[in-house]
Amino acid sequence: MNQFFTEFHDKGTGIIFKIKRELFSAKSPYQEIKVFETETFGRMLVLDGLVMLTERDEFVYHEMLVHPAFSFKEQVKKAGVIGGGDGGTVREILKYPDVESVLLIEIDKMVVEVSERYLEFTSSRLKDERVSIYYEDGVKYLNERNERFDLLFVDSSDPVGPAVALYSLDFYKSIKKNLKDDGIVVFQSESPWYHLGVIKEQIKNLKRLFKEVKLYLAPVPTYPGGFWSFTIATDTELVVKRDYIPEGLKYYNKSIQEHLFALPEFIKNAIG
């Protein structure tokens, strides 16, 4: 007998996975957490019914969240990650030898525990000595601190449940307060096919606070529409300042770097 998992992206369209078995299922204080072994995409993490990552395609999302920002910085000593308890973003950050410390601020300890147990491909570097994990609300954490990050990555889940506050102007202000003057923040910013309104709103708000705000795109087959966006914001110029690209990447390369900000006409027009 076959078992299927379906995620609807809107009221009419979704993605369906054949499931070999459910490896984990529980409710944390924040959300429902499930891990499946899928038929063709390897292991899959699902939060509140939404696909967060699969073993087969997570490399695109994590590489594209992290590496473009590093290309725009000569040196990065201190990096932060909001969300991202699966560890994939931290794994990519640690590929740069100049990084001295990475702070992971994840609200839900169970996500980290489940990832360490079932998702070794993303969580493998969470025990690195350069990494500190804070189990706190990212909004509250940044409000109360002044961390002076070189780079900050907002690796949030979709704007439902615990992640809603991560799309507010107040949160963007707290981010700015915690960045060095030449710091850069990168947000995962949802699907251009399903959430163009969210993207537009986010860019509008970020432009009130930062001099440079740009969108870029990458294909992630298990995310809504198979195509994802990232938003990068900073008060410095977004020009390539580092030639080094870590070895062994599967998506990001020199050619992707050079063409990062090429946008299709309908997206360019939508975000103005």
Added chain:
Amino acid sequence: MNQFFTEFHDKGTGIIFKIKRELFSAKSPYQEIKVFETETFGRMLVLDGLVMLTERDEFVYHEMLVHPAFSFKEQVKKAGVIGGGDGGTVREILKYPDVESVLLIEIDKMVVEVSERYLEFTSSRLKDERVSIYYEDGVKYLNERNERFDLLFVDSSDPVGPAVALYSLDFYKSIKKNLKDDGIVVFQSESPWYHLGVIKEQIKNLKRLFKEVKLYLAPVPTYPGGFWSFTIATDTELVVKRDYIPEGLKYYNKSIQEHLFALPEFIKNAIG
């Protein structure tokens, strides 16, 4: 009561659509043809159980099949389309005033008839005086002729059913015979997530016949993995020779043109 249409891309993953109603369903001598009104993607054409196009996203596929090749030609007098009975490719070709004739070679007359009746958004230009439609097997047609096309577009369905022969070396030889010396052929070439082997094989075979063979990509949310590939082959150089881009396009623009051949590392490595 809700009705759903599901297409599986491999044995474990698929896309699911909520259907408002079925507008058409019949078996032609070649394939099963269905037209649905979907909940969120407008009208949808399905051949042998596979999504061929939807009203909401067909613009990406048709623009990206057609416009890059036009950018590489100063002038195009005669263009051909193999398959493409829905008319979307012809619609894009006719946006260039230098085009004098377009030959559409479609094996299945019922696809054209159904498209003219239900898919006005793609078929609207099939009655243009510059268009001639031949209801013939594209392989046989090209074998027996010597058309000297400036541009030829292989707008085939997936390599199952009537389209299998469109992926053979013999077919590529017939194409070359029907192109001018500086002619260009463009193939839709399947999903890099699901059919990387097909892509690799096609490029290897085309390189035996043409001096320049290149792959490029575009996001189509209702195709497998939401990401699609196109292969362009010619004996001339693939450099931009035409600045004109038709007005009103929703995907293709100058910026996409400049960055057309940027490929992710895993795809670059796969195709060599």
